Amino acid sequence: MxxxxxxxxxxxxxxxxxxxxxxxxxxxxxxxxxxxxxxxxxxxxxxxxxxxxxxxxxxxxxxxxxxxxxxxxPSFEERKWKQEFEAAERRWIYELQKDDARREHDKNRDFHTDVNKNAVDASNLTLRTLVVINGGAAIAVLTFLGGVAAKDKVDFAHVGRVAHTIIWFAFGVALAVTSLALAYCTHYATAATSSSYAMNWEHPYLSDGPKTRRWRWIKRGIHLASATTALASMVLFLIGMFTASTAITDMLVK
Known part of the structure; x- marks a missing residue:
């Protein structure tokens, strides 16, 4: 005792x-x-x-x-075991975060690739269509004028009015080609913006880099310019069609 x-x-x-x-x-x-x-x-x-x-x-x-x-x-062995357990737990959590970060990085790259491909295909199809319709309209007007010139009696005043409509279609083709070039620049700026992100191993796994904001504004400006020129090409096509229709109608009536 x-x-x-x-x-x-x-x-x-x-x-x-x-x-x-x-x-x-x-x-x-x-x-x-x-x-x-x-x-x-x-x-x-x-x-x-x-x-x-x-x-x-x-x-x-x-x-x-x-x-x-x-x-x-607690004994020395218990404290040592506890420290080793906590260190292993921290390493395990860190590896899980790394796996999550890799998945987010891969997801961002895949998303960028798919969206960029679809955007390129859609913009190319639209702009090629604008080039074709404006160019086809100009060719149709020239073909019509060639048929009219083969006749014996030709009113060159009315022919000149019809020929003047080709200018609208020519500018429409030029704006469509310009828009096509700007669309390429837009896709390039989009890729540059995505590449400028800083990749982290902790959440959030993607953050803005030093050049991200600048590329984002460049992309928006070029995108707006490309869409504006494409719309202007479509407007010029409609104006040219209306002008050509009026001139041909007047020529045939007189």
């Missing part, structure tokens, strides 16, 4: 039946067990018991035990 008088047992406890059972068990356990085992046994027997001071039975000397004794300090 010398251990019960050591500094670890710096207080004494009440003499209820459960505490007597603990003292009896602790006295025998202290012979071959460590102090940590005795403290754990005491905490198990006296869990949630209040601190009291009573006279023990059978004339024994008063004693008290601090019920709220703290857990023993």
């Amino acid at each position: 010398d251990f019960l008088k050591s500094p670890a047992m710096h207080r004494v406890c009440t003499a209820d039946a459960s505490m007597h059972r603990f003292i009896k068990f602790a006295g025998s356990a202290a012979l071959g067990k460590s102090a940590a085992l005795v403290i754990r046994c005491m905490r198990k027997c006296t869990q949630d018991a209040p601190l009291m001071h009573r006279a023990p039975p059978d004339g024994a000397a008063p004693y008290m035990v601090d019920i709220a004794m703290t857990e023993p300090e």
Whole structure:
């Protein structure tokens, strides 16, 4: 029972039946067990018991035990294992974040490739169509004038009015070709914007780089110019068709 008088047992406890059972068990356990085992046994027997001071039975000397004794300090091996576990957990989380980052990077590249391909195909088809309809209209007017010139009586004043409509179609072709070139520049600026993003291993995995904002504004400006020239080419085609129709109608009536 010398251990019960050591500094670890710096207080004494009440003499209820459960505490007597603990003292009896602790006295025998202290012979071959460590102090940590005795403290754990005491905490198990006296869990949630209040601190009291009573006279023990059978004339024994008063004693008290601090019920709220703290857990023993973890050993060096336990602390080392805990540190290794936490380091492994951090590495595992970091690898998961890297996998998420790779998926986001791949997704961004795939998205850029698909959208860029579809945009190029659609813009090329639209602009080629504008070139064809404007050029075809100019060729049709020239063919008509060739047939009129083969006749004996030709009113060159009306022929000149019809021929003047070719200018509208010529400018329409020029604007369509310009829009086609601007569309290429738009796709290039889009690719440059996507390539300028900074790729990170932590969320957010993509962020603006030092040149991203500038390329974004360049892309918007060129895109607007390309769409404007394409629309202007379509407007010139409609004006040319209306003018040619009016001139041919006047020539045939007179």
